[in-house]
Amino acid sequence: MDAAVYHGEGDIRVEEVPDPEIEEPTDAVVRITHTAVCGSDLWFYRGQRDYPTPGRVGHEPMGVVEAVGDDVTHLRPGDRVLAPFAISCGECEFCRKGLYTSCVEDEGWGGEHDGAQGEKVRAPYADGTLVRIPERYADDEDVLEAVLPLTDVMCTGHHAAVSAGVEAGDTAVVVGDGAVGLCGVLAAKRLGAERVIAMGHHENRLEIAEQFGATETVAARGEEAVERAKELTYGGANHVLECVGAESSMDTAFDVARPGGTVGFVGVPAGVEEAAFLGDAFGKNVALRGGVAPVRQYVDDLLADVLQGTLDPSPIFTKTVDLDGVPEGYRAMDERDAVKVLVKV
């Protein structure tokens, strides 16, 4: 079968790899129909994060179950499924607690494991990891494209909003206009935020933020952006979603936070070397909550909303490629020609 493989900075190739097989009785094999390229993939693509070479890539799998191991009880071949970017056994302390990303079983997608940007994957702990999409929707392309972001970015944006403590009637500031930031806007609105202020650098993305319910947008940079956001919030917001993971965005998030407020952070910290934000956190008693999003904890709720048509993150996909187009997908994301790339395998 074919799959995308990372060979070094800027070098993604689609090439032949071995077909996956059931190795453990808790495994499933899934034929991928849809997947995506993630902003967090860009860190290794740009050589800013270590990654195995050659290394399989992609961590947003959606497809159809082809085979299941003997111990898999809630899935059958033919089931339409999606998987969070993290694998979870579903039974350990942390899975029981809803913190699926801290599952004691240390498995994942990509690297030395199978990657979602390929024809098939072996899915470990299938009962714990895979989420079944009801049969009624299994072949509805529009629904599937709205469901796909639940594998990562939509649940990640939701985690930012939940971690920032957003509740009905609140004012929230979202730092970042990438796919996660846009999903953060959707999530904050879904939680009932009265005002959502989206901060970013790209007019076309801030237009999507408005489509997603942002009541105001701030397109300025640096100090000017912070001042504008503070003006709009009469001195700072109690709920800030940090959806980038860069040093400047962390600093911005803590700068626009109101004393006593909370920053919900979900951007993979990349290049946050200096802890300058800590001074604001300390002086203003601004809490930092969040981290890698426990998608499995959120996906059932959000899936219900997508299926009933009240949640649709699919506009974040501004470009679609097939499996052979994955390298072009990375290029487009890297050069910001696309917000997020949908891969139809």
Next chain:
Amino acid sequence: MDAAVYHGEGDIRVEEVPDPEIEEPTDAVVRITHTAVCGSDLWFYRGQRDYPTPGRVGHEPMGVVEAVGDDVTHLRPGDRVLAPFAISCGECEFCRKGLYTSCVEDEGWGGEHDGAQGEKVRAPYADGTLVRIPERYADDEDVLEAVLPLTDVMCTGHHAAVSAGVEAGDTAVVVGDGAVGLCGVLAAKRLGAERVIAMGHHENRLEIAEQFGATETVAARGEEAVERAKELTYGGANHVLECVGAESSMDTAFDVARPGGTVGFVGVPAGVEEAAFLGDAFGKNVALRGGVAPVRQYVDDLLADVLQGTLDPSPIFTKTVDLDGVPEGYRAMDERDAVKVLVKV
């Protein structure tokens, strides 16, 4: 009158300064009877933090009201009072919210303002800032020495415990065996923690931690200390009190935190330049809460406990000096000859 004045690294002098006067109708003048030297004073004493030279020092005032301005309603000359290290108007959004350290009135002790290590201070916003000690206890020296830590370190340790989410039955780890860390142990026990594990480097201080209710102590350093604390907590603690503010202690706090746990931080960040702890915070979804302690919010509750004899942080004072002995007090703190120095003016 005489007061201690900072003249540069390692140089504290007791010298003549102008007597304070009522300047605003909301002021009081307080004759200091007791104050202390704080671990956070060591940062400028060691030249590790900018500070005005010459600059008045001390931010833990306790004494007797000498005069009040026309608008002061709840204090009279002769009242025995203490003041938190932060001044608060008591009326703004943040004071109303209990976040007195973010009071919109930007006043403080020390620097260009009066410092507590002196014969008298002008206390701005006296109604909002000063806390009256009931007359019955006003001349009981033992009580007063147990009350004095409420001006800062006891409430700061309490803020660490509250911020870390400590509740009855919990297991808490306290990082740091300075006065704040020791008060953190007291605070965690007072909140009902079942196990309190104190981490530090000084046997004599860890003995005080045990006296304060620590069920276990870890005296090792670095990786060994982290491993020992993780062993004791079967993989990490849900509630960690960071009571130092150094880079290594922040890293330790996040390292010993259990996935999904919370670090309550109250050590003034000093020398935390690298944000290495952020990787743990992100990967394990460990929250960071706390900051500069809103003492005024806590002092009434804790004062009640001190007055009824169920809370006594006074063993942190391992050395007592008079006003002329303040320079020697700094030296003793700096060289770790004393945990905390009591100043009887």
